[in-house]
Amino acid sequence: MSDDAFQHVFSVPLHDTDAAGAMFFAHLFRHAHDAYEGFMRAIGFPLDRMVREGTQHLPLVRAEADYHRPLRHGDTAWVQLRPAKVGNSSFVLEYRFTDDCGEPYASARTIHVNIGPRGSNAVPLPEGMRSALTARLTDRQGESPAQQ
């Protein structure tokens, strides 16, 4: 990932750890989503407004994560977020979790689909959102043909 990925940082709080001593795996997705919220705000599409106004619904249809080593209580984790693919009505986001030295903790991916007000069918992404996402693609190969 290039230097211009969106960055989010957090410190592992006690309540994210479990009795086995490390961060409970599912919480990684919560932090990924916090990064996603920050990213969407940064590109002009704050989730809170979209949820409140019901203009766009971008539910996840897939989430996945690979865990390389445990995150411990008090660890600082940096999240680098970049779109990996932008389609007509969906997009893929990639997250890299690293420590202060850039050593990886974990990576994750989420796939979001835009659904209409009825909340059932995929509808095209708003053009502004589509170009904002495309402009931040890791590389231009993530663009769908329709975008070119």
Next chain:
Amino acid sequence: MSDDAFQHVFSVPLHDTDAAGAMFFAHLFRHAHDAYEGFMRAIGFPLDRMVREGTQHLPLVRAEADYHRPLRHGDTAWVQLRPAKVGNSSFVLEYRFTDDCGEPYASARTIHVNIGPRGSNAVPLPEGMRSALTARLTDRQGESPAQQ
């Protein structure tokens, strides 16, 4: 509390514990709320329907808990829930958390106020809910004068 309190049971999952080895205190309130959801369903006022239809909003205005000893991963906890007070537009619920032998882990209290569709002012509890709650009072001293 008498034997006819509403009962809810759960087993402490790994994700409720923290690196210090016991249940993180805030999760007790999540389990109290699970008991509250079960109780409201049992007395004919399922929260999911009320939230979905927006008919009643019963937000908490106060929550408190006393922790007597740690809940550990795998522990079975019984929650006994009883209304302690039913007012005109609000009610108080009490929760006792005990182990299989009835030995206490913790206790909690929540205070709920009914607010109107605008979501700002306290409005009287629906009569049906008020009587359902009153019928389950720990003792009759919890009734507000207006109820008599």
Next chain:
Amino acid sequence: MSDDAFQHVFSVPLHDTDAAGAMFFAHLFRHAHDAYEGFMRAIGFPLDRMVREGTQHLPLVRAEADYHRPLRHGDTAWVQLRPAKVGNSSFVLEYRFTDDCGEPYASARTIHVNIGPRGSNAVPLPEGMRSALTARLTDRQGESPAQQ
């Protein structure tokens, strides 16, 4: 999946939903892990004991989920859990989330690796755990050659 999958059931509580009206995606993994805890107990390897005694550490190295339709507040969800693959030092679990009629909500997969007391290197699964998992494989093709 056949009828003899391990079953876990839950009702979607208010605190699992978000302002967009459905279950926040990351919570699916919490419920998957609850099913996993129940499963491990059922086959004789309760996690709480393993965590407490430090005998086995089975951290996740991968988690993934596909979301087919939203889980709403109050929905009952059934989780069917089956091992999909059992290796020398790792295993793959599959989870199907369905409603009362068997219609799918979501599916998930987790990959667990056994690590030694030092918590760094993969070590073989204890033989008893390995056979218990293998006996519950969806089909025998999930067995690693070493197992045959």
Next chain:
Amino acid sequence: MSDDAFQHVFSVPLHDTDAAGAMFFAHLFRHAHDAYEGFMRAIGFPLDRMVREGTQHLPLVRAEADYHRPLRHGDTAWVQLRPAKVGNSSFVLEYRFTDDCGEPYASARTIHVNIGPRGSNAVPLPEGMRSALTARLTDRQGESPAQQ
């Protein structure tokens, strides 16, 4: 509270809200605890080190909160934390949650007791921690007689 209270700030993420549209009440305690972690680090007693080394255990014996108005998705909340009382083996912390203009959302209190390595009996607070807490008391009336 005076200006020199410890400050913690957060933005309400989607996963803290529920289907009723506001922050689920129990999450307030999670944020209070995040503020507490930051505070303890600031006064030289980072929780992660204490938990890891097992030197001090400061479990909560009581937690309470009053909710004045809902926290919504995207709201910025400031937490002001101050010790309200410092005893021989316990202390009380107070938290005020306000918006950008200082208007209150909620307030909370937690009571912590120091327990020995066996994890059962109250033991005196380490002298360094006691004086660090006392120095930040809202007013000097929170000191226990033994402190004077």
